[in-house]
Structures are given as structure tokens and as C-alpha cells.
Amino acid sequence: xxxxxxxxxxxxxxxxxxxxxxxxxxxxxxxxxxxxxxxxxxxxxxxxxxxxxxxxxxxxxxxxxxxxxxxxxxxxxxxxxxxxxxxxxxxxxxxxxxxxxxxxxxxxxxxxxxxxxxxxxxxxxxxxxxxxxxxxxxxxxxxxxxxxxxxxxxxxxxxxxxxxxxxxxxxxxxxxxxxxxxxxxxxxxxxxxxxxxxxxxxxxxxxxxxxxxxxxxxxxxxxxxxxxxxxxxxxxxxxxxxxxxxxxxxxxxxxxxxxxxxxxxxxxxxxxxxxxxxxxxxxxxxxxxxxxxxxxxxxxxxxxxxxxxxxxxxxxxxxxxxxxxxxxxxxxxxxxxxxxxxxxxxxxxxxxxxxxxxxxxxxxxxxxxxxxxxxxxxxxxxxxxxxxxxxxxxxxxxxxxxxxxxxxxxxxxxxxxxxxxxxxxxxxxxxxxxxxxxxxxxxxxxxxxxxxxxxxxxxxxxxxxxxxxxxxxxxxxxxxxxxxxxxxxxxxxxxxxxxxxxxxxxxxxxxxxxxxxxxxxxxxxxxxxxxxxxxxxxxxxxxxxxxxxxxxxxxxxxxxxxxxxxxxxxxxxxxxxxxxxxxxxxxxxxxxxxxxxxxxxxxxxxxxxxxxxxxxxxxxxxxxxxxxxxxxxxxxxxxxxxxxxxxxxxxxxxxxxxxxxxxxxxxxxxxxxxxxxxxxxxxxxxxxxxxxxxxxxx
Numbered sequence: 001x002x003x004x005x006x007x008x009x010x011x012x013x014x015x016x017x018x019x020x021x022x023x024x025x026x027x028x029x030x031x032x033x034x035x036x037x038x039x040x041x042x043x044x045x046x047x048x049x050x051x052x053x054x055x056x057x058x059x060x061x062x063x064x065x066x067x068x069x070x071x072x073x074x075x076x077x078x079x080x081x082x083x084x085x086x087x088x089x090x091x092x093x094x095x096x097x098x099x100x101x102x103x104x105x106x107x108x109x110x111x112x113x114x115x116x117x118x119x120x121x122x123x124x125x126x127x128x129x130x131x132x133x134x135x136x137x138x139x140x141x142x143x144x145x146x147x148x149x150x151x152x153x154x155x156x157x158x159x160x161x162x163x164x165x166x167x168x169x170x171x172x173x174x175x176x177x178x179x180x181x182x183x184x185x186x187x188x189x190x191x192x193x194x195x196x197x198x199x200x201x202x203x204x205x206x207x208x209x210x211x212x213x214x215x216x217x218x219x220x221x222x223x224x225x226x227x228x229x230x231x232x233x234x235x236x237x238x239x240x241x242x243x244x245x246x247x248x249x250x251x252x253x254x255x256x257x258x259x260x261x262x263x264x265x266x267x268x269x270x271x272x273x274x275x276x277x278x279x280x281x282x283x284x285x286x287x288x289x290x291x292x293x294x295x296x297x298x299x300x301x302x303x304x305x306x307x308x309x310x311x312x313x314x315x316x317x318x319x320x321x322x323x324x325x326x327x328x329x330x331x332x333x334x335x336x337x338x339x340x341x342x343x344x345x346x347x348x349x350x351x352x353x354x355x356x357x358x359x360x361x362x363x364x365x366x367x368x369x370x371x372x373x374x375x376x377x378x379x380x381x382x383x384x385x386x387x388x389x390x391x392x393x394x395x396x397x398x399x400x401x402x403x404x405x406x407x408x409x410x411x412x413x414x415x416x417x418x419x420x421x422x423x424x425x426x427x428x429x430x431x432x433x434x435x436x437x438x439x440x441x442x443x444x445x446x447x448x449x450x451x452x453x454x455x456x457x458x459x460x461x462x463x464x465x466x467x468x469x470x471x472x473x474x475x476x477x478x479x480x481x482x483x484x485x486x487x488x489x490x491x492x493x494x495x496x497x498x499x500x501x502x503x504x505x506x507x508x509x510x511x512x513x514x515x516x517x518x519x520x521x522x523x524x525x526x527x528x529x530x531x532x533x534x535x536x537x538x539x540x541x542x543x544x545x546x547x548x549x550x551x552x553x554x555x556x557x558x559x560x561x562x563x564x565x566x567x568x569x570x571x572x573x574x575x576x577x578x579x580x581x582x583x584x585x586x587x588x589x590x591x592x593x594x595x596x597x598x599x600x601x602x603x604x605x606x607x608x609x610x611x612x613x614x615x616x617x618x619x620x621x622x623x624x625x626x627x628x629x630x631x632x633x634x635x636x637x638x639x640x641x642x643x644x645x646x647x648x649x650x651x652x653x654x655x656x657x658x659x660x661x662x663x664x665x666x667x668x669x670x671x672x673x674x675x676x677x678x679x680x681x682x683x684x685x686x687x688x689x690x691x692x693x694x695x696x697x698x
Contacts, residue, residue, distance in 0.1 A: 047331025067145030094119035124165035152184030216334035220475035232490035243312030309336030319346035322441035323462035365426035387635035498534030524687030586655030618651030641672035665693035
């Protein structure tokens, strides 16, 4: 018996979800738009609606009709793994090509040529890979049966998570021809983003858009003063939340800090970020899916497409920078449970982190022209090769090259970048407009925290949901209102935890040109994170202009400015009690600051006295020239430190030395100072800093 197309869709749905499963409003319409009409379609539906179901069933139908495999562009490996498991239910063979499975590429290429693959997942970054673009992509383009852009808001310049590599998709689409259906899916798009994405997908794009609100998701937002209060709040209330969930943080360091605190309180929470090895991330996802832990404390690396229907809560440790990002993340919760909670905590560092991300969103046009000039001069270069000539961080140079490559001003040849003949000018009006849009988004998230009206309705208005209305169950609309106060005793315990949260200073073992450092520093320690409510605020206060002025020449200085005596005591306790470096230091020196004369010397001298060790000021720092903080990458930082630092050779002693600085950021100042001390006859160098600069990003 031949199954009619409409019945075939129902059969496939029940194969995926079980007998008597029914389509949600808009799902059948979206599948038919792709399968029957072959149109270019953009689906904007709430998280958990089932957007992936649309392209799985559409793929099954088109494969049964004899069409080629589906190519899905997806931004995250976690999303790909999650979706590949779902493909099995329809008998689809789905594979992925990524940097972690290069050894499988040849077999995948052979299987594609033999039509043994139904779905191929790739990231947009693959289109920039020479091997992929040169060998695999032509095969895929000839045989592709459907093209899917998952999380399509990444295409848009106006989307907060805009990825430059997604621009390459716009160039690929015309080559597919009109016979290949194109489907874009997203849950997070306001009107401006929808319009931009639809324009890039092609002409006459069918838009299928539904309401964003979910009855099972109960929202609340709680402003708290600082990290200590937020840590205390989590320890007090996370155990009472239903099931397992996610705690989102803005930085990798905070995922480690928050999970460490929760584990110390008997709560099974694990850190998750892009810094963790892929196999470990996959194991952590599996533990969360199986409810073997209470929470993953994650950056946005655990985000788009991660599907755990019974996720009981999503708590944000800091305020996200946009309503699009927030809805994307909070929407992980409450998909198949009667009640789940989305709680946004916010504190004093939120805006600073968001401003940093905005400041680094686009490399300055002047630096991009420096890159072009450098390429014109040397002919071709790698990213590391450009670091010595352009004062931008590695990631910013990489981002600039992607933008320049997409604009046609740069090409890539055998792993090296080459300047093309195409002229290039930054579209400053476009950059300014994008940044202004992001500032408005940042302000709208603060307004979301402050609103006294329905939170789901407020969020819906920010995302231009035409059907938004009071939800009747958020904290401001008759639902559970979580406590705004925290246990003072827990806050003090959190402060004590932060004060014990000593940071390691990993030694650098190579110079920026990859040559080995003959005698690298030993593993060092830093007392705290700058500005945190443990010791970090005291360090920040001591580094103020008033503190520096009061410290000049003050060998026994204690408290009228500069670093106060209790920091000497805290540092002494760390060095003697918890660190206990081996070999033990026999003398103390420091890296003096040219901008704050006497400040670090005064602290190091008092620390040496507390440790009963001699203080020998044998490192000198020259004034003039750019400050180290102005140097943006390893090549620039190492070169600048070499220019600024010298050794008073007669003062160097032969035993192990404690090398003291106030702030450690790139580690190049301590690395260069340590190398100079070893060259002049010192023993092993043990770095110690009062604080680590606040890390940025995942």
C-alpha cells in the first residue's frame, strides 16, 4: 500500500515520538513548505517547539523520494552530537565533519560519493577550511538534497551571536540552484534579525513564526550586590530546585569558581566550557541528560540545540548581554515538565564584562589596515606571524582575517593569509549601528531585571513576539517569587571561600616564536581575582592613585594608601600554609611598576619581612614607552617586557627567589623577569602576584 504524503508525515512523526504523537501548530506546515513546495523557509519558534523535527522528517521524505543528503550548518559540537542521536530514530545516518575527527574525513568523503550518508553536519567554520572547501564541498554541492541553517540568527549582523563565517553561507546558496530547498531555524530573533536572515536566505522566503511563551517556564530576576551574595544564594536555593539544570556564567573562570563552591557545599555541580576536552564535554552532557548530577555550571558553550526535555531550571549567575541570548539559554528549561524555573541573578561586574565583549566585537579599522599592510609587505603570513607586527590579541587577528577574507580583501593559501588586489574600507556606519543595537540590548536586559510587570510578556516584547501577553505564573505575575535576601552566615562563608580561592600562575615554557625557554619559572600563585569580594577589592583599592602616592619610599607602610597589612598577612598564609613552594624561596625580589613608583616594592619588602627572608630589589623597570597593559598579544607583550625590564646584576642571589608582582595578566612580565634572573645566576623563580586580572569570555 502506498502511503499518501500527509500520512507519511504522521508515520514518521510516530516513529520518532511514539504512537498517537501529534504535530505542534506550524510543524506540518513547515515540513510541507520544504518537501512539497521546495521553498526557502525560515522557522522562528520557541525553544523546545521541535524545529529539528522539521528537518529530520523533511530529510526522511526527500531521501525516500531519491534526493541527495541534507547538509546542516550548526554552530556547536554539543548540538551536533545531540541531533545525531535523534537521526537514528528515523533510520537516518548522520555524521559530522569537524576538527576533532579529521582521520574520518576520507571515509566520510567515500560514503558521500556512494550515497551512504543521509545527513552531514558541519560548522560554518568548515567553509573556511582549505581542505574541506577544496575537496569535500564540491562533492557536497553536486549531490545535496536540502540545505539547513540551524540557529540561523547567527547569520545576521544584528544577532548578538553573529559569527563572521556564517557570511560564507550567503555565497554558497546561489550555487545550489532553486531546486534545493533551504531551511533556516531559530528560536531567538527579533524583527530586525528575522528580516536580515530572510534576506540572506534568498528571494520569497516563507516565514513560519509562532509564539515564544511557554506555560511551564516560570521566570524571576534577582539583583544581588556581589559574587559572595550570589554564591550564597545558589548554595541555599539550588538544592530545592526541581531535577537537574544549568547555571550559566559569563566567564570560564566563574564556571570553575561557582562549581567549586557548590561542590564544597555538597551539591554535585561540574564546570563546562569550550576549554574542556571534547570527550569530557560529551561525558558531562551525558551525566546531565541522565540526571547523574544537579547542575552543569556552563558558559554559552552549552547552549544552542542542547536538548534535555526534563531540564528543571536554568539559573544565570550574571546578566546576559541581550534578550536574544537570554531567551536562547533560559529556554533550555521546561520543555517536557509541568514546572521549571528560569532565574536571572545579576551583580556589579555584569556591565563591565558585556562592555568588554562589545569593545572586542569588531577589530579597529586601523588595526585591520595594519594587517593588510603587513601582508602586503611580507607576502603571506600566519596569525602568529602577524602578532609581532600588529598589536591585537590572537583572537582579534583571527576575527579580523575572517572579516577581511569574507570581504575578499584576503585569501588563504596553504594555511597562510595573502593580500588580494581588492581594495578594502571598514563600513564604519555599519559597525556603529551594530554596536548601538547591542548597547540597546544591554540596556533592555537591565530593564528586564528591573521590571515589575510580567517577565514573560516583557521578554516577548523585546523579541517582537506579536502574541505576547501576561503569562500568569512568573514571579511578578502570581507565581513563585524566590527570596531576595541571603543568609548572612552563608555570605561570610562565601567570602571565606573566595579568599581561599588561590589562583595558579602557569609558567610559560616557550617564547612567542616557539623557541624553548631554557629555565622557565616554577608554578606560581596569585592571592585572588582582581575586584572580587574576597581579597580582590582590597587589592584594587591599594592600586588606586592615592594608594600609589602614599606608598613611595614607605618601606614600613601600612594603610594610608597602597596595599594594607592584612594583604601581607593573607599572602604570608598562602605561601607558608597552602602553597609551600618547593624549593622554598631563600630571598624575595619584585617587578617594580613605572607608573606606580614604590607601590610593589613596599609590599614586597613587608612580605619578605613577614617570611623572614631578605628583600633584594634587583629588577628595574624603565619609564617611558607604552605600558604593558597596552600590549595586546604575546609577541607584543614579551617584546615590551624585554624593552622595559633590566637586572641589577650585582644584587642577584643564587638561591630560589620569590618574584612578587601586583597583577598578573598575560604572564609575560613575570616570564621575562624570571628569565633575566636565571640568566644572571638566580635559582628557581617562584612567581607570586596579589591578583589575577579579570578574565574575559568562554
